Amino acid sequence: MKALIVFGALLLSTPLYAAQLVLELGASTRTWQTEELLKHPDAQTVEIAEDVSYKKPMSYRAVPMTSLLTGIQPDDHLQAVALDGFAAEMPAAPLLNKSGARAWLAIEDPAKPWPSLGEGKSSAGPFYLVWTDPQAGRISPEQWPYAVANIKRLSAVAERFPALLPAPNLAKDDPINKGFELFQKNCLACHRLNGAGDAQFGPDLNIPFNPTEYFSGDFLKRYIRAPQGLRHWPQGKMPGFSAAVLPDSDLDLLVGYLKHMAGRKQPLAP
Structure with missing residues (x-):
């Protein structure tokens, strides 16, 4: 019994990194775990002045999408699929911007969970595509998919x-x-x-x-x-x-x- 109690305490004190993001970008498929993304060398804290989902300023640990979209060209077409079936069709060019409207993959840290999106709702995690300076690119609310599970390259709509x-x-x-x-x-x-x-x-x-x-x-x-x-x-x-x-x-x-x-x-x- 003592061993079970100790084991349970260890589980409670250790962050769980169960979420994963699957990138299907053509010839290869890459699966990223939450822990890997939080430790990504390009990860940084980004401040979002007007978050589309939370309707208020938010701060995230995030990786620039340019660091994840290996081999993707501006004329490619991508689709971001969320856990609830939301499927954002996105031209690659804006996601590859390094200035102006810039796309980031925000990563929810299980040790510091994001707030709920509303009563009875979950957070925007585990992965959320957010934008800095979205007005510079007239970024639509539909280009802010949350609870993202998969991003893949597809032919045009x-x-x-x-x-x-x-x-x-x-x-x-x-x-x-x-x-x-x-x-x-x-x-x-x-x-x-x-x-x-x-x-x-x-x-x-x-x-x-x-x-x-x-x-x-x-x-x-x-x-x-x-x-x-x-x-x-x-x-x-x-x-x-x-x-x-x-x-x-x-x-x-x-x-x-x-x-x-x-x-x-x-x-x-x-």
């Missing part, structure tokens, strides 16, 4: 999910195609459309109905700006997109893409 594509006869610089780019950046992490996408978080935005079909007037834009202002419930998780992140002109393009896709519905696979 348009190649993987043709059901998301606007009509092929549109010019490359058509406003609808620009709206499609904004949809990928701001919506695809949580939502599918025509059943296409990897997210398992929010509802499909075209099947059975597109939001442009049931939001009248400017209510869809108001909803995107402040979801809880139109539909308030404790489980609501959709963030609001401020004009600093999604200017009015971009919001018009995004809604234009959704309206266009209402006429391009495709049956879901059985």
Whole structure:
């Protein structure tokens, strides 16, 4: 019995480093443990003035993403998958910045856990992608995935999910195609459309109905700006997109893409 008590005391006094992050960046796969990342030679303390998830200033032990994305090029495409099914589609270029808006992987130290994200919720750990000076790159809230479990290099969204594509006869610089780019950046992490996408978080935005079909007037834009202002419930998780992140002109393009896709519905696979 004495031996069991001593063993239990040792367990309680020793930090647990159970979490792991899997990086699938092409030819190789690398699994990082929490302890390894906290001891990474490039790890440092970063101060986040306006944390997207905690809605207040936060301080983290973090590693610059440039130190982890070995072999990744600016024109590559990455996907960060969270434990809850959130799947952020991210062009690699912003993640490789060494100035301006800069991406960091924040690591939760089990000996110093982060606060809960709300009543009955866990923290943003064990791994959280945060940004310093995000305004310099107009970084979207969807580019701050938390509870990240996996980051992988994939082909572009348009190649993987043709059901998301606007009509092929549109010019490359058509406003609808620009709206499609904004949809990928701001919506695809949580939502599918025509059943296409990897997210398992929010509802499909075209099947059975597109939001442009049931939001009248400017209510869809108001909803995107402040979801809880139109539909308030404790489980609501959709963030609001401020004009600093999604200017009015971009919001018009995004809604234009959704309206266009209402006429391009495709049956879901059985």
